[in-house]
Amino acid sequence: MDTTWDSLAGVRRWSAVLGAAATATILYGLWMVFFWVPTERTMGIVQRIFYLHVPSAWVAFLAFGIVALCSLGYLWLKDPRLDAIAVSAAEQGLVFTTIVLITGPLWGKLAWGAWWVWEPRLTLTLLLWFIYAGYFMLRGAAESPERGKRFAAILGVVGAVDIPLIHVSVNWWRSQHPQPVILRPEGATADPEIVRTLMVWLLGLTLLFFALLLARYGAERLGERVETLRLRGGSRRPAPHSQGVSV
Amino acid sequence: MRGEPGASYLAQVWAVARKDLLLEARSRERLVAMATFAVLVAVVFSFSIDPTAVRARSIAGAMIWVTVLFAGTLGLGRSFALEREADALTGLMVAPVERGALFLGKWLANVVIVGAVEAVIFPAYALFFGLAWPAGSLPALLAVVFCATAGFLALGTLFAGVAAHTRMGETLLPILLLPLLIPVVIFASSATQRLLVGRPVAEVASQLRMLAAFGLIFLFTCTALFGSVLEE
Numbered sequence: 001m002d003t004t005w006d007s008l009a010g011v012r013r014w015s016a017v018l019g020a021a022a023t024a025t026i027l028y029g030l031w032m033v034f035f036w037v038p039t040e041r042t043m044g045i046v047q048r049i050f051y052l053h054v055p056s057a058w059v060a061f062l063a064f065g066i067v068a069l070c071s072l073g074y075l076w077l078k079d080p081r082l083d084a085i086a087v088s089a090a091e092q093g094l095v096f097t098t099i100v101l102i103t104g105p106l107w108g109k110l111a112w113g114a115w116w117v118w119e120p121r122l123t124l125t126l127l128l129w130f131i132y133a134g135y136f137m138l139r140g141a142a143e144s145p146e147r148g149k150r151f152a153a154i155l156g157v158v159g160a161v162d163i164p165l166i167h168v169s170v171n172w173w174r175s176q177h178p179q180p181v182i183l184r185p186e187g188a189t190a191d192p193e194i195v196r197t198l199m200v201w202l203l204g205l206t207l208l209f210f211a212l213l214l215a216r217y218g219a220e221r222l223g224e225r226v227e228t229l230r231l232r233g234g235s236r237r238p239a240p241h242s243q244g245v246s247v
Numbered sequence: 248m249r250g251e252p253g254a255s256y257l258a259q260v261w262a263v264a265r266k267d268l269l270l271e272a273r274s275r276e277r278l279v280a281m282a283t284f285a286v287l288v289a290v291v292f293s294f295s296i297d298p299t300a301v302r303a304r305s306i307a308g309a310m311i312w313v314t315v316l317f318a319g320t321l322g323l324g325r326s327f328a329l330e331r332e333a334d335a336l337t338g339l340m341v342a343p344v345e346r347g348a349l350f351l352g353k354w355l356a357n358v359v360i361v362g363a364v365e366a367v368i369f370p371a372y373a374l375f376f377g378l379a380w381p382a383g384s385l386p387a388l389l390a391v392v393f394c395a396t397a398g399f400l401a402l403g404t405l406f407a408g409v410a411a412h413t414r415m416g417e418t419l420l421p422i423l424l425l426p427l428l429i430p431v432v433i434f435a436s437s438a439t440q441r442l443l444v445g446r447p448v449a450e451v452a453s454q455l456r457m458l459a460a461f462g463l464i465f466l467f468t469c470t471a472l473f474g475s476v477l478e479e
Contacts, residue, residue, distance in 0.1 A: 127426045131427070134426065143413065151412070158427065162465075166426075166430055169429060170429070172433070
């Protein structure tokens with residue numbers, strides 16, 4: 001083999017370690033949510049969805065930050081590893097914004113009496129979801145994989161510049177509209193047991209995020225190698241199973 | 248291309264813009280398509296609004312900016328499609344023009360063309376829905392329209408260049424653009440609406456500031472990023 005590739009064994013090992021830690025933390029967190037933490041007084045049982053909702057939002061925005069930084073780095077340094085990290089983070093961003101967008105309305109229906117309220121943070125998450133969705137459409141539709149990576153990185157950078165502006169404008173827009181009667185979740189988190197449960201979940205989902213990030217990164221790099229080898233091998237002799245397709 | 252080596256940056260910007268505007272002046276295809284589409288949207292809006300339930304005057308700002316964004320996006324798709332045909336983009340790239348100047352030239356041409364379309368949209372809405380802006384609010388309205396259009400087309404020109412190099416092409420453009428343009432939608436339609444109903448000009452100062460900031464930020468960001476669109 002004339003090409004030397006950096007070993008992915010470390011990536012796999014760390015992914016497994018973090019994954020085990022995430023599993024343990026989340027199991028502990030589940031136990032806390034269902035058996036240990038007291039029911040919040042004003043909101044009742046439905047408040048418990050916040051232990052999944054709030055940390056998911058945090059992970060979604062963390063993912064977006066990583067996508068933005070790695071995209072900027074990729075445009076600058078052209079290092080495929082940065083693109084692999086960005087796409088791995090973006091995939092999880094899409095998953096975790098989806099979780100936020102599912103758990104938010106579930107809670108909102110009971111707390112606000114409406115499935116959807118244009119609450120600034122929920123609105124921002126929705127727009128973030130659309131930007132992530134565009135990220136993958138753009139990647140898939142580009143004429144060459146190289147272009148796809150570059151274009152996705154451009155969207156990653158532009159999105160990061162735009163998100164604070166969207167946040168400001170949505171806040172401003174909300175301030176012009178009548179507010180719904182909101183049971184403010186912030187007011188209720190003073191209870192130390194609730195705070196502790198939330199912290200365990202924050203830790204658990206953050207660990208899960210990094211475990212999946214590494215696993216996905218390893219898979220992405222491996223996919224690139226397979227592609228390189230396939231192209232190289234294909235020029236010498238077609239693989240037996242691809243004979244029917246060769247032109 | 249008139250951008251000789253050593254030609255100043257602004258001269259390069261102008262050379263690119265002039266090329267696009269000359270092409271448009273000769274064919275007028277984008278302008279006619281966008282303006283016709285925009286007026287059609289206004290017509291469709293007037294059929295879809297129940298006048299006994301809602302007064303068009305109360306939602307005119309929203310309708311106008313939805314029309315501007317949709318008509319603008321429709322025309323933007325062609326902004327680079329033309330360069331892709333006969334590989335004119337390669338010619339542009341080997342011309343002694345900086346990438347940033349190339350972007351700003353394309354942006355400037357798009358601002359002029361979409362500005363011309365807006366000059367159709369506003370009177371069309373005024374005609375169909377019986378709207379009249381107070382005379383004193385016109386400078387503020389022009390400032391709002393200019394700043395909003397500048398910001399819209401900074402992102403629009405960048406992603407038109409991106410979308411032109413994808414298989415989905417112009418279909419992808421609105422999906423990428425619309426979420427990013429939410430600030431423009433919010434501030435431009437609110438300012439247009441307030442000026443329409445005769446609120447004092449000072450009341451739209453904050454919207455105008457936000458639109459100007461949005462325009463400047465993305466003009467800078469997109470100019471810097473445009474080089475990455477063209478790289479081979």
